[in-house]
Amino acid sequence: METIRSYIENLFRNYPNTPNVSKAKEDLLGIMEDKYYELKAEGKSENEAIGIVISEFGSMDEIAPELGMDEKVAAEGTGINDAAEVKRITLAQAEGFLKAQEAFGARIGIGVAFCILSPTISVVSEAMMDVGLLPEPLAEIMGGVGLFLMVAVGVAIFIISGMVNGKYEEYKKKRILLDEGAKRALTERQEGFQRGHGIKIAIGVVLCILSVVPTFVIGEVFVGDSVEWIADLSGISLFVLVSIGVYLFISTGTKQGAYEVLLGKNQAVCNSALEKKKKKRISIVASIYWPIVTAGYIAWSFFTMKWGFTWIIWPIAGILFGGISGVITLASAEE
Numbered sequence: 517m518e519t520i521r522s523y524i525e526n527l528f529r530n531y532p533n534t535p536n537v538s539k540a541k542e543d544l545l546g547i548m549e550d551k552y553y554e555l556k557a558e559g560k561s562e563n564e565a566i567g568i569v570i571s572e573f574g575s576m577d578e579i580a581p582e583l584g585m586d587e588k589v590a591a592e593g594t595g596i597n598d599a600a601e602v603k604r605i606t607l608a609q610a611e612g613f614l615k616a617q618e619a620f621g622a623r624i625g626i627g628v629a630f631c632i633l634s635p636t637i638s639v640v641s642e643a644m645m646d647v648g649l650l651p652e653p654l655a656e657i658m659g660g661v662g663l664f665l666m667v668a669v670g671v672a673i674f675i676i677s678g679m680v681n682g683k684y685e686e687y688k689k690k691r692i693l694l695d696e697g698a699k700r701a702l703t704e705r706q707e708g709f710q711r712g713h714g715i716k717i718a719i720g721v722v723l724c725i726l727s728v729v730p731t732f733v734i735g736e737v738f739v740g741d742s743v744e745w746i747a748d749l750s751g752i753s754l755f756v757l758v759s760i761g762v763y764l765f766i767s768t769g770t771k772q773g774a775y776e777v778l779l780g781k782n783q784a785v786c787n788s789a790l791e792k793k794k795k796k797r798i799s800i801v802a803s804i805y806w807p808i809v810t811a812g813y814i815a816w817s818f819f820t821m822k823w824g825f826t827w828i829i830w831p832i833a834g835i836l837f838g839g840i841s842g843v844i845t846l847a848s849a850e851e
Contacts, residue, residue, distance in 0.1 A: 519566050520548050526696045603690040607698035610778050613687055614771065620681045621770025625763035627673030630666050632759040636752045637662025638817065643749045660818070692778050699779065706775040716768040723761035727754045797844050805840070809833045 524541055548569050555565035605613075638659030645655035694702065734750035813829045 520552065520569060521545065523570055524548070602693055603686060604693040605687075607694070607701060610692075610694065610698060610702060613684055613778065614774050616681065616684060617774035618767075618771045620677055621767040623673055623677040624770065625766040627670040627677065628766060629759040629763050630670035630673065632762060633755050634663045634666035634670070635813075636755050637666065639749065639751050656818075660814075663814075687777055692780060694778065702775065702778055706779065709771065709775065713768045713772050716764045720761035720764035723757045723764075727757035727761070730754070730757075798841050801840060801844065802837070805837060806833075 524545055551569050551572070552565050555568055556562070560568070641650060641655040641658040641662070644650040645652055650658065730753035731750045734753075809829065816829065
């Protein structure tokens, strides 16, 4: 019988210790005990009887209405005053959310990769011009048009993905409540996911760190006007390696974030006024910073026609923005 009592305690773990909840627990215990003794009278062993009793009563989603429990009662135990801020979902709905976020992360990663790789068209066109395969005017047009076209494709992917994923916005704004069995299943899956998540993050970091190595090595090996086009093309490796690394960050990070939403591990962060203030400030700075960087890159590239070199502005801008974000975080914390 202790096993059944423990099962009921876990089942009601998300609910407050109120008179209504206590009564519901006692009612359920009485029903389960009656069923247990009935099975024992039929000749079932203790383990068999307990297993049948637990399996027959299913999840909290199924028995809550019969016990007079609802989202409002559950919300009382989460520190949330409004039941509208709580969303109870089933394991099947949680799995659907995970799959949708995994696909969303992959699409966003591809969109970001398009934006990162956009300068490579200019690098290729300049290398083709150096070896006489393209006239200079055509190379310039190809480089400029190619850059904007790839950025446009990336932005289109962002917009479409955001619209498709909009139906799950409610999951991120509300407190997700799962029954004990679903929460345990998701926790086990997250633990299995963590190892692969860590490996992908490590690979992404290594790729970003090593992205400049091929450019430096090839630039030192292939010296001279006759092979200058090879040195120019070496710049593509930086964009390719960085785009792969960033794709890994986004795709695996999105799925990890989905697990945190479902298991409530992001709740403290989401409810933090400091965190919201910090994100808002960084977003404002980013909306000004990156258009300026992009305009500077385009102006510099068209003025000098050194498309194979001016790409260096992107890793430098990324490093600077990381520093700016850090300063904003510190300033927000001190207020």
